[in-house]
Amino acid sequence: MALAFSDMNALACGFCIEDKIAAVYDHAVVSTALTHKHQVAFFALAGEVATGTNSRREIEAVGNATPGVDKGSVRVSLEAATLSLAYDPVRTSFASLEDALSRKLAARRISVAILRIMDRPAELKSVTQR
């Protein structure tokens, strides 16, 4: 898995939403989540990302500590300024999850915006499409 999710510098335009998602797409996380009828959310990050004050591991830790998030499922790309996580929609609604994550990351001067949600294999949906 580490091979697929390497820690290389940003070397692409990364402009498209799907490119941002690709930077934090981890097939093992997605497969496990969907098998358990969990969902995977992909967020854009803005603010003090990649400034040295917020390391990738620190942001991952914040995500993993958010209620409803599957432990160990958070992936962060500082280069693409993107975060992904898997969560159990039975334990928490997406709105609650987003609110909690926003509050936690706001303390680190980082804002989040949802890009896509995956609740079925190979389908990246906007929030309104769900």
Next chain:
Amino acid sequence: MRMKALTSWVFMAIVLSACGRNASTPTVDRYDISKMDLKPTPAVLSTERHTGPFAIGASLNMTAELKPLDPSPVKEIRLDTTHKVIDIAPGIKFSAWTFGDQVPGPTVRARVGDKIRFSMTNRSDETVPGIQVMQAPMMHSMDFHAAMVSPQDKYRSVAPGQTISFEFTLNYPGVFMYHCGTPMILEHIASGMYGAVIVEPREGYPTKASREYVVIQSEFYAKPDPDKRKIDGAPLYVLDGDSLRKATPNYTVFNGSHNGMVNNPLPAKTGERVRLFVLNVGPSKTSSFHVVGTIFDRVWMDGNPDNQFRGMQTVLLGSSNSAIVEFLIPEDGSYIMVDHHFANASQGAIGLVSTSAKPLAKDLEHHNMAATASPTDPDSVMGKQAFESKCLACHSIGQGKKVGPDLSGVTSRRSDDWLSRWLKSPDKMLQTDADAKAMLKEYNNVPMPNQNLSDAEITQYVKYFHWVDAQPAGKATATENH
């Protein structure tokens, strides 16, 4: 009267002048933007997964030898993405990502005005029959340099199991690259996700060629798998992110294979005109493409005959640059395609256009190029790389003495223990070891500098020297690694 005659002459001169212009200037602007198709339809995403072959299309060419142009004005093309293990050099099994299940991906051949109707399923989550998937599935995309479309619509990344379909019209002639554009693009290209689209001018090429081949140059940045996995008993190699970012490849190849077209030359006959469609994929090195023994009669930069040079020896191609080169085969022989940056040639960017199906070994020794046999053992590979980048200023392999000794045969002259101690601290050895002292005297008192090598690096050097000495005489050489 004289005035009338003068007027007639002026009129005639104008007419002749105009005729002359008409004869040399095209009356039709082939680049008339108003006549180009710049209204592509939106891409379609679906979860309908392709099954069956990974590459489909009458316009696809799976090998270097190109088929004639498919006359259909609409080219239906399927190029699915896969993850598989490929052979980039003897014994070097590399964990690659592909279009159409091969590296390079199939070459598309079409014509200006043709419509490409493209679809691609990300099948990186499928196990290729007979070969275990070595890399985790991931998102991929397709970026056609031949297209004029919105990247945000057509070139978006798709997840495993997704299919993207879109179409576009070919507006310019050329030899264009296609590649995966998903971040990190450098990783995706270096892992094998690239190919060529040949777009012929609407009216065809101005010359008639007897043979047409595609030659795609690219780099590989391979390191032994940290998990020491093996394929059929041979070590698996994976992408080396460090050397990738430093742009220090260990294999630079034509058509995906180290010295591949040496063992299987591109055939030609004496007197024939050969047309090569050359694309330098990179991702980070330029190519000085040259064919030993002939001169390029025509060079069409980026594959467009309007960008013509005549009588060229070499064509310089940056990453994603291309050219069509044409040359005559003057007499029987093996004409050697090389990247004239010889560091690249020594890494495998070499091939033959030959009038003989099996060229003689002596044909291959030109510039010592085919003599660059490569080790396959990971330590020896690393040792070779280190030697070629650090030691060639003072040493050679089989080329005689320089500032220091020729290291061919060194493992029969010295024990492994002696070599290891010497590489570890030559300064200490020069104080205590009689052989070291004698060598210093023989080489004009120029001491071997202490390179501060680690034990692992020393092991790699020693293994490389053993590999050199296990080769047939003169077979192993070392070329400076820039």
